[in-house]
Every structure is written in C-alpha cells, then in structure tokens.
Amino acid sequence: MFMQPVAHRQSFSVPIRITLQCRRRCQMREAFTAAASKNIKKDASDGGKGNDKNKQSASSNAGEDRAMLLGFFMMGFSVLMYFLLGITILKPFMLSIWSETSNCTLIRADIMDEWVDCYFTCGVNCRGQSKYPCLQVFVNLSQYRQKALLHYNEEAIQINPKCFYIPRCQRDRSELLSTALSIKKSFDHNNSTPFSCYYNPDSKPEDVILVKKYDGWIAFHCLFWPTMMLLGGAAIVGMVKLTQHLSQLCEEYAVVQKEPTQKVTSETKDPDNLSMKHDKIIRWRQNLRTMHHTPLP
Incomplete structure (x- = not known):
C-alpha cells in the first residue's frame, strides 16, 4: 500500500537526471564558448595593437635612418666644399x-698704336688670330705720391703687364676698339x-690693381656656408641620437612601471576567480542533491 507511490516516484528519476545533465552540459558549453570568444577578441585586439606598434616603430626607424643619412651627407659635402673652395679661392x-x-x-x-696679338677658337679644329x-691707364698713388700703371686685376698683370685689361679675343676688331x-x-x-686701388707693399709700387679677384667678402662666404x-648635419645627427635615447628611456620606464601593476592584478584577480568557480560548483552540487532527494508530489 505504501510501495506504490515509491515505485511511481522512481519511474520519473531517470528523465529528471537526463534533463539535469543536459542543462549542465548546455551551461558548460555556453560558458566555454563565451570565454573562448572573449579570449579571441582580446587576442585580436592585442594583435592589432601590436601590429600598429610594429608599424609605427618600423616607420620611425626608417625616418631616423633617412635623417641620419641626410646628416652624414651634409657633413661629408661640407668637408668636400672646404677642400675645393680652399684650393681654388682661399689659397689664392x-x-x-x-x-x-x-x-x-x-x-x-x-690707347697704344701697337695692338697686341691674340688667338680665338672658331670650332673644333679651327683657331683664328x-x-x-x-x-694704358696711369694713376698717381697717394700713399707714395708717384706714378703707377693701373691694371684691372691680378690676371691682367700676369697675361700682359703693359695693358689695363685683357679683352676676349674675337674676329671683329671694331667691337674691341669700341669697348x-x-x-x-x-x-x-x-x-x-x-x-681705391691695391698695391704690393713689399716692392716698389710701379703697378697697382683696381679690383682683387678674391676679396674678403668672397672668402667669408667660402667659409660661412660650408660651416x-x-x-646643420651635426645637429640633425645629434637630434636623432637624442630622440633614440629618450625613446629607449621611456620604454624602460614603462616596463618598470608595468611589472608591479601586473603582479598586483594577477594576485587580486586569480583568487577571486577561483573562489567564484568553487562557489558555483558547490551550489550546483547542492542543487543536484536536493533535486535527487526531494520527493515528487
């Protein structure tokens, strides 16, 4: 008389267990899929940030290399200018x-009656006379109060010491005469x-020149612009080196500041997650026990 309800109650125990197991499996699958999706999103975001950082570092390295090459090129070209200008202008x-x-x-x-011979070129293998x-220009030198022959520059004295200037030789003599x-x-x-005129103080000033081929202003420009x-090249190289040093210091400082925070977060987050998981497991077991032992109405 009392065994029939028990037998009737045990007939429904197998479906109840099956439904509970199905629910448990569905909940575990949902939890695993949610955790996996979160991890995938986190990895994707971290990978994107890493790729952006790598791209930025690559572009910055390329720019720094170009700036360094520009600085070294400017320094080398300035040394070459020193060499060339020193030989051609500064030395004379x-x-x-x-x-x-x-x-x-x-x-x-x-103008002297006797003209001076000169030669000109009229082609590749052509040369005319x-x-x-x-x-001739005679001047009075106020420093010595004597007569001196005036020349245009140093080259005129070396080519023909009797004439004021040396014109460009050409076939048309009338144009030379008009000049x-x-x-x-x-x-x-x-x-x-x-x-104003220039003379040689070491000898008797019989010859003076009107202009100097290379004066102090030209010498100043020959030294100023290469300098x-x-x-500028040294400043570019120095600034690039300074930025590299500062970026390295910033990276080291960021790593030092990140290590203690990571330790603290790992220590604080991991025990909570474990305790929460243990609590969920204990609650789930208690629910199973109560559902197995509770009699059906």
Whole structure:
C-alpha cells in the first residue's frame, strides 16, 4: 500500500537526471564558448595593437635612418666644399701680394698704336688670330705720391703687364676698339675723383690693381656656408641620437612601471576567480542533491 507511490516516484528519476545533465552540459558549453570568444577578441585586439606598434616603430626607424643619412651627407659635402673652395679661392686669397689699399687719381688714359696679338677658337679644329687695342691707364698713388700703371686685376698683370685689361679675343676688331674707347671715356669723365686701388707693399709700387679677384667678402662666404652645412648635419645627427635615447628611456620606464601593476592584478584577480568557480560548483552540487532527494508530489 505504501510501495506504490515509491515505485511511481522512481519511474520519473531517470528523465529528471537526463534533463539535469543536459542543462549542465548546455551551461558548460555556453560558458566555454563565451570565454573562448572573449579570449579571441582580446587576442585580436592585442594583435592589432601590436601590429600598429610594429608599424609605427618600423616607420620611425626608417625616418631616423633617412635623417641620419641626410646628416652624414651634409657633413661629408661640407668637408668636400672646404677642400675645393680652399684650393681654388682661399689659397689664392691668402697668398695674394696685393694686400694694401690706397687712393689713386687718374693722370691719363691712352690707347697704344701697337695692338697686341691674340688667338680665338672658331670650332673644333679651327683657331683664328686677331688683335686687340692695348689701353694704358696711369694713376698717381697717394700713399707714395708717384706714378703707377693701373691694371684691372691680378690676371691682367700676369697675361700682359703693359695693358689695363685683357679683352676676349674675337674676329671683329671694331667691337674691341669700341669697348676700349668706352672704358677710356669713363676714366676721362672721372678724372679728378680719387678711387681705391691695391698695391704690393713689399716692392716698389710701379703697378697697382683696381679690383682683387678674391676679396674678403668672397672668402667669408667660402667659409660661412660650408660651416653652416657642417653644423646643420651635426645637429640633425645629434637630434636623432637624442630622440633614440629618450625613446629607449621611456620604454624602460614603462616596463618598470608595468611589472608591479601586473603582479598586483594577477594576485587580486586569480583568487577571486577561483573562489567564484568553487562557489558555483558547490551550489550546483547542492542543487543536484536536493533535486535527487526531494520527493515528487
């Protein structure tokens, strides 16, 4: 009489256990899938950040390499400019004997009757001969109060020490004569006005020059611009080295600051997760026990 309900109750125990097991498996699958999706998203985000960081570091390294190459190129080119300008301009300027300046006053300017021979080129294998007028300009040197022959520059004295200047040789002699006459007219127009000239103080000043081929202003530019290029290249290299050093210090500081925070988070998060998991397991077991032992109505 009392066994029939028991038998009736035991007939439903197998389906109840099956449904509980199915629920448990579904909950475990959902938990695993959610955790896996979170991990995948986290890895993807971390990978994206890592790729962005790698791209930024690669681009910064390429820019730094280009800046370093530019700095070294500027420094090397400045040294080459020092070498070339020193040989072609600075050396003649330093070795020039026309170092003293004085005032000169025109005495007379004449064109000599005897013209000077010169040669010109008219092609690859063509060479012609012509003549140009020799203009002589005599001046009074105020420093020594004596007569001196005026020349245009140092090259004119070396080529022809009797004439004021050496024109470019050409076939048309009338054009050469008109050029000499215009220069003579300009000297005659400023006959009484003194002008500056250069002479050699180591010898008797029989010859003076009107202009120097390389003066102090040209020498200044020959030294100034290569120096600025050298300093600019050195500044670029120094700034790149400084930025690299500062970035390395920042990375080391970030690593030092990140290590204690990671330790603290790992110590704080892991025990909580474990305790929460244990609590869920204990609650699930208690629910199973109560469902197995509770009688059905």
